[in-house]
Amino acid sequence: MAKQYDLIIVGAGMVGALASILFAKSSLRIALVDKHHGDYTLSTPPAYDSRVSAISSQSKSLLEEAGVWQGIAQNRVASYDNMVVWDGLGDGYIDFDAQTTKMPELGHLVENAVLCERLISQARSSTNIDLFFNDGLDSHELDEFGAKVVLSSGLVLEAQAVIAADGAMSKLRTENAFETLEWDYGHSAIVATIEIHQSHENTAWQSFGEEGILAFLPLPSVDERHFVSIVWSVPPSEAKQLMALDDDTFCQRLHYAMSKRFEVLGVMTARQSIPLRQRHAKHYVKTGIALIGDAAHTIHPLAGQGANLGFSDVKSLVEVLSKAHKRGESLGAGKVLRRYQRARMLDNIAMAAGMEAFKRLFSTQQPLIVQLRNGGMKRFNQNLSLKRKLIARAAGLSSFS
Secondary structure (H helix, E strand, C coil): CCEECCEEEECCCHHHHHHHHHHHHCCCCEEEEECCCCCCCCCCCCCCCCCEEEECHHHHHHHHHCCCHHHCCHHHEEEECEEEEEECCCCCEEEEECCCCCCCCCEEEEEHHHHHHHHHHHHHCCCCEEEEECCCEEEEEEECCEEEEEECCCCEEEECEEEECCCCCCHHHHHCCCCEEEEEEEEEEEEEEEEECCCCCCEEEEEEECCEEEEEEECCCECCEEEEEEEEEECHHHHHHHHHCCHHHHHHHHHHHCCCCCCEEEECCCCEEEEEEEEEECCCEECCEEECHHHCEECCHHHCCHHHHHHHHHHHHHHHHHHHHHCCCCCCCHHHHHHHHHHHHHHHHHHHHHHHHHHHHHHCCCHHHHHHHHHHHHHHHCCHHHHHHHHHHHHCCCCCC
16 A cells, blocks of 8 residues: 655655755654665764765755754854955955855765765654655556555555656656756766874865866865865866876875875875766656756765755755645645746756857867966956855855845
8 A cells, every 4th residue: 555645755865864854843753764874873083984075155055944953963064254266377366254255164075875864863852754665666667646656665655746856867857858958077086184383274275287176175174184175177088097107196286286285194084086068958747747956967076065065956946846835726736836847947058058169168278268368267256246246146145234
């Protein structure tokens, strides 16, 4: 006999888990399905998880609303109130400072594993959420009357709609024939946690140069030792070479790539190399199903906005479906789900296009282009109004007081 829910969410990563919690707070009955076990064994600082997410002000507010942010230990969160971006092939730079833009901080860095562990813990405590872990999707049916899902275990779930939060390689997106626009960025991102000699100054540092695109993202210090998470975006052939280096040689290359601003003492985690691909679904919804997060779109990590875009999807979808539920509308109706699509698609496309243009601008080493972009960075750095607008967009805020 089928178990009945309002919504079935497939994928219990950061985006799917947050969606389940916020829907449950709106009194909806939720089934959260994931083929993985949902258990996280956290490392002990300074062995931080090598994958971290930049959390904007809006995303933090959503996590607070879900009761998740408050449960994250302070020694696993690093706020940053400054961001410095510079051209490694010239002298152009931009300095974003929270104080001059009237914000308490620009954002926070949190390890993905820490955030996922707290989200799943909160989901487990909700009486409106049933978790089906270690149980993948076997088959499903969608129509105007609702959704029927059969799990690998044989369990049958029914709901008004299915929410696909099953990641960049979404099975639900593929099986429901959602068309996508996608291309290879021609880059791989090397991620790791490293120790540096001096303080990171609560600053996110990012360099664009002949050594690729390199970000140093602040992590909490431990006993006066200083740590950052790196995201080093380079062509695949160079990524392969960097991954093959021993730790000491890798640290030397990092020192050079960061314009010798930091002395790199060591690598704290195993390095990972992640191929980068741009992907965007032409539509986010069909009758009975909606795509959110990486299932709907993926972008280059250079601006650290991937998780925030997914959380913004959650915010819009929860608002749309909660209102529809109160009005007695079917949550799987195409006209209802298209309200979510209208709320999110243009913003996501604009962010993806901006990241693509930014990546192309800074990946070239042609002297004339280098000269022009250095001049442009200098002029932008002197324009406080434009800097405020850019920070507001990244933070998910509409304006500053």
